[in-house]
Every structure is written in structure tokens, then in C-alpha cells.
Amino acid sequence: MRVIVPLQSFVLGHGVHHQIKGQLSPSPSSSSSIRSSIVRTALVSSSSPAVVSSRATSMYSHEHESPGHIGFSKCLDDPYDRTTNPNGVVQLGIAENLLAMDLVKEWISENVKASLIDSEVSRLVPYHPYDGILELKTALAAFMGQVMLESISLDPSQMIITAGATSAIETLSFCLADPGDAVLIPSPSTRGYDRNLKWRAGVETIPVPCRSIDNFRLSISSLELAYNQAKKQGVKVRAVFLLNPSNPIGNLIDRETMHELLDFVTEKNIHLVSDEVFAGSNHGTDEFVSIADVAHTEGFDKTRVHIIFGLSKVLSLPGFRIGVICSFNKNVLETGKKFARFFSVSVPTQRLLVSMLSDVNFVQKYIEIKKKRIRRMYELFVEGLEQFGINCFPSSAGYYCWVDMSNLMRSNSEKGELELWDKLLNISKINVTPGSECHCVDPGWFRICFTTITEDDIPIVMERIKRITDKQ
């Protein structure tokens, strides 16, 4: 007996090409198959796919077209290239540093052989500890000391290697909070946090506004207010998540603020997570200090302090997907190391990085050259914008300027900001991040990344911005 297959049912509704084969096939069990095929045809004829979980449904049903998504798509569809597509959209919306890729290329071409080929295969192929090989943790601890100017000193046993900082943030949210609990995030802050905490861990984020009138400095009274409001609504606040250096502002948190923050989390008996992925990107004169240093030297309870770091920013290796959790809490470490089975990094990549990070001369040269190149681009960008009367916040870290364009808005509101963003995207053809995407409460601020282009592109970008300022 042969069962005729209703071919139409295989064509899925989302543009998936499917190779159809074996249209007719022998049935192994005649009687049951006849019965089955009747049920089947009836059920298959429904065009909607089988129902998924509520948490999965919430992921796509509430999705709206955010400026981030729209801008990103425009850049993919029509990417600027000075020679091949000079009228394309310039991507200034991603904090990715392409300015020092030549140094990485040089290192890889000279050293891959030694790190991988000459390595024993038993050091690459079999199972390894999910939370990272000891050699990488040791190399990373030394590297972090070098990058953070010895503001931090870590033991490898206090580290968990993750698949990028994103996975580190998610893991900490699983460890520190339960579904429905919340964390406070001094803002403006990168929108990625909302996704990283909410999507699977189910943890809510509460942005705590830092205002332009205060130079975007964090005030403890705002934290108190947000904490108390959450408490009133029956929401448990479990941690403060801090970005230092800040993204999108590019400023550094000073020791005094860290003191106050540590006092705050101690008093509330909650945690402090310091995301320090932009350490090593500071290009100004301000000193970067890790929260680990302050907590340590000032005698705070370090079991409530956790640091996130990674190589996507400092070494501009986002494709390598390397993040790290540094924690001083044995329960977090124990749990996080177990969770590492879900995001374990491939060993060949770890081995490659052990070699790269242990090459102290390369690291020193890389950071020095990178800082000079970033600073040069930053200064050129700030000067360029000043021509049009556009001012930047005095940043000293990060791959972006934090730009006040409020004088170009038609109305002093989020609507006005998004109108201006739309003009920048569609008239100037540059993709930037509006402050509202970063929970900034003052309209008119934009994050503009400058490390995705070269020095020669700056006049072109300025010319594009002029298209709008001229009309004003």
C-alpha cells in the first residue's frame, strides 16, 4: 500500500525553501496508517504552526519596529562603501571597533600555527571544563590586570568564561534574581540589557534616570526613589546593574560614586553588577577604576559584587564570543559554573586566545595604538560636529560620541527626537542611536559610533549631517 502525501502541507508560510523528495512511500502498517492519514490530513490542513510556549509567543507577538532594527536593516540593504557604494547608509549605530583590525590580522597570521596546529589534538578536541580552561582564565586575569592598570586582581577560580558579555549578563540574572524580580539600571544605558535580562531569565529592568542637567551623573536619591517605588508595587529589587565605562555616554564612574553605590547595595542587601566591557577603551585622561578595586580596598562585602568583562570591545573580537563573569560569591560561582554547560566556548578559540592574551608585547602595543586611533577619531568627530554648533558630552571612553542635537529638533520631545533620527537615516543616510532607545529621559541626545569608519570617511559623514543643519 502506498500513501499519497498532500504535498501542499510541506510548504511553510515563511519563505523557507524545502527540497521535496519521496512523495510516495510504502506504509509499514496498513490499518493504522489509513486511520492515521485521515486524522493527519485534517490536522495538517491547518496552516498555522503548532503552538509554542507563552514566553516564545511574547517574543514575536509584541515585537515592534524599533529605530535600532530599522536602522540596522537599512545598513544591511544599502551599506556605505567609499569606493563601491558611496551613497549608501553609513553604519554609526554599532559599538564595534574596526580601527585596529590590522593588528589582530597580523597577530593571527603569525601565531595561529603555534596555537593550533602544533597543539596536541587532545588539547583541542575532547570535553573540557564548561566554564573555561584554566589557562584561559589565568591569561585573562593577567590581561585584565594589564588593561585595567592593575585596578583589579583576580584568581582564576573566581572566573566563568561565557559566550560573550551577553551570556554573562543573562547568567548573572539567573543567579541573582527570580522571574518577576527587577534590577535597577542607571540610564542612559544600552537597550541590550532589557533583552538580556528579560527574554529567558524573566527579570524586569528599571531604568534609573541620570539627567543632562547633572552631567548624567548617577544620584543615589534617584536609586532610592526607584527602589522604593518598586517595593511599593510589590516588586523585589535584587541588584543594580552598572555600565562602567558607560555606554552610551562614554564617561567613567568615579570612586566617590562607587562608594555611595556600594553603601546603597549593602544597606538594601542587594547585589551590584558592574559591566566593565568598555574598560581598555578609555582614551581620555580620566582614570578607569574597577568596582572590584574599590570594594576590595575599602572593605566592602565583596560577595555582593560581580564584574562582567569580555573581549568583544577591548580587543574588538566580537566574532570570538568571549565574555567573563568575575565574582566573589561562592554560590554564584558554583551555580554559574553549572550553567556554563549552556554557553560553553569552543576550545580551539580558547587556545588561540591563551596565546594572544599571553603575548604581553602584542597586548601592550595593541592597546597603545588602539587608544591613539580612537582618540584621534573622537577629536576629529567632536571638532567636525562643533562646526555646526552641535556639542558632544566630554567622553573619555568608548567607541562613540554622546551628542546633543536638541537644537535641531522641531519639538522638544521624544517625537521630535525620532523625527530627527528619521531625517539622519533617510536624508543624511547615517544610522545613529536616538537617546530614547537608551532610556534617556532628556530628548535630543544621540549616540554616534565613530570606530566603524575610517578617518577619510569623516568629511563625508559631516557633509551628510550638513544636509540637515542647512535646512534648519
Next chain:
Amino acid sequence: MRVIVPLQSFVLGHGVHHQIKGQLSPSPSSSSSIRSSIVRTALVSSSSPAVVSSRATSMYSHEHESPGHIGFSKCLDDPYDRTTNPNGVVQLGIAENLLAMDLVKEWISENVKASLIDSEVSRLVPYHPYDGILELKTALAAFMGQVMLESISLDPSQMIITAGATSAIETLSFCLADPGDAVLIPSPSTRGYDRNLKWRAGVETIPVPCRSIDNFRLSISSLELAYNQAKKQGVKVRAVFLLNPSNPIGNLIDRETMHELLDFVTEKNIHLVSDEVFAGSNHGTDEFVSIADVAHTEGFDKTRVHIIFGLSKVLSLPGFRIGVICSFNKNVLETGKKFARFFSVSVPTQRLLVSMLSDVNFVQKYIEIKKKRIRRMYELFVEGLEQFGINCFPSSAGYYCWVDMSNLMRSNSEKGELELWDKLLNISKINVTPGSECHCVDPGWFRICFTTITEDDIPIVMERIKRITDKQ
């Protein structure tokens, strides 16, 4: 003013060595610091670390010493090595295949240069799609066709690359079920599933017993029973998770059973996840058929069918952490691709594997040689055990024998099984997996992996087992 730091408070209670530096430091804000340091000293003196989430607490507070953990530790502490430690514990408890590592080594040493060094750095370093690069998906689709004897044909858009099969299982559980929901797992089955579904996704697992008296064949009536019992208790069953080829039994699911299963999940309007990571490890004469093939050729609604695959078993590359979800459900694909930000695989590893998987001659040679080597070890092992009157289930896939040692037990119970396991570990000094660890309801069965040792080790293992059989 200088604050004296209570040094003791930095010493954590879990054996972490910490480098103490900067014991004295200037305080930036005198009055607040005095107040702070009083609070601080009082709080820090408490020796317990800051409280973590309930889900994290449940991870370590309910932990018990399972046979798996104990055996693994013994192997780490005193690992057998024919020349350097001939009296050590032999690791037969991990389904890791070391028999064909020489072939991988050869390929890597000949091809790393072309895959990595000669590659443009822009193809390795920047951000890439989190769910895997298209080239790897394409290569993997072709490779799966080759391994599964064209029992499956996939479009790259239906694939999500994950950090090993473990992360694929977790991701599907987030997509298909909500916290507190359950999935049915025909058992014996590897215990890893409980962790992968429960720990972060909060999904319960319900083992559905397959009995030795039925040759461990899955019966739909057992599934029905488990489904109805769960329903009665108010638990929503969202899927059946199937292991094909089975781990620990090493048998293959036949087409008729797959038909019945597909009918079952269709009738209940739930999902079917088929974990096919051991496809390509079949060494017997039975044919492996993917559930994708059956669902496709027989006209079932494929939107409820999802396949898990990976390279840890088929190419014995667990250190590379490569898994894949193949799904025909657009909502699962859309959500899973978003979740991929949490487990994205490093691009250098992906590039290396594009080259390896595209090398059709290597793949063909590897699989042929590997199968011969596995089959040889399997037959030697079965013969060796038969000498002692110990019978193995007739497996045709996997890196293990499923061994009936019930005649060596002092009592026909789980207790008797664990006593025997203890003797095997401490008298025979071999680490094996007791059936109770795999939710096997019939006492006396053990999974013994044979691909972690060489042919020359077999007489030694048999000699060790004889220590026990002689005493019987």
C-alpha cells in the same frame, strides 16, 4: 584620613586564593566614609555570602552525590593510564569517542592554515549572525545528508547553530514549554536531560518507562498513561523528547514506532523533539532513519517536529561545542534565532568546521574508519563479557554497551544495583553508569562506554570485572 580594612573579610570560604593588595587607601569623602565603614564592618562580619536567587539556591542546596559525580571524581583523582598509572580507575562512564582522534588531528594539521590564516580577518573577527554563519549551516546540512544517508534534507534557514546539543535542548525547552510544564521522555535515557530542561527553563521531565521484557521498545500506551497522569495532576505536557539512536541502549527507533509517535503528538497537539546526536554512530546492520524523513514522506504536520544534532558525537569533537536545532516551525525558528545571542559559537571555530565538513573525502573516510573501529570494540567487549555469562543488549549504535548484570546483584533492587556499581568502581576500578541513573526501572542494567579506551585495554578491563564475578 585612611580607613583600616578588616582583612579577614576578604577570605572567602571556598578555598579561593585571593591576592590582597592596597590594604590602606585614602578615603575620598570623610564624613560619609566614617558612617559607611561602621555599617560596613557590621555587615561584612557576617560570613555567609550575599543571598542569591531561589533558582540558584535550589541548584546547590538539593545537590546530592550521584553515582555519576562520584565516579567522575574518582577518574579525575586517579586516572588509569596503561603505562603511567596501570592501577588507576578506567573511565567507561562518558560517551566520548577517542578511537578516531588521529584522523581529526591529521585533518587539522593539514588544513588549519587554509581555514584560518588565509582567511580574511574580516571573516573571523567582527559580529556575525548569532545563530551561525550561513556557510556553516549549508555545510552542516550537506554533512547531515551524508551521515544520515539522505534520510534528512534541510534548508539552512531551518537551522540554528548552538553551543553543543545541550544548549539546543535548553533552547527548545524555552521555546516549547513554560515553567512548570512537562515533557515526556521515553527511558532509559541519559540523565543530562533533567538538568538541561529543568535548571534554567524550569521544565519538568517525566520519564516514560520502556521495559527490558519489551526489549526496551517504546509503547504508546505507556506514553498515554504518563500523559493522562500528568493531566490529572494539572501539569501541561508540551512535548515528547526522543533519543534516536538511544543513549544508553544503543538501539534505533523503527519507522512504525515513529509513525505511532507522530500520531500521538498530533492527537495531543504537542511537539516531538528527536535528539539524533548519535546518528552516524550506528555500527550494526540496522538502518538509521531521521524523524524528519518519516514526518516528511508520510505527510505529518512538520511544524511540531524538531531535530537536535551536533558534532560532539558524530565527529567526536565535544570540545568544539557545536550543536544544531533543525525545526520546521517558523515561530520556534524566529524565537530560537533571537535566543542565539546567549550561546553564539565563535566564528573562528565555525570557519574551521566549514572547511572540515565540506571536505567530503575526509568525512567519508572518517565515518567509514570510525564505524569499523567502533564495531570492532563493540564485538570485543560483548565477547569479553559473555565469558562471564554477562549479556549485552544487541545494540547497533552508540559508543556503549547496555549490559545486563542483574545476575551479579545481591538483591534485585536499585539498592542491589548501586551496591554492584560501587564494587565495580572500588574493586574493579572501572567507572560505569548504573541504569537507575538513566531512569531505567529494571534493576541491574549498566551503560559501559568502550570508546574511551583502546583495544589493548580490553583484556585489562575484563580482568578487573573478573575480580567481582569470581567472588560471586
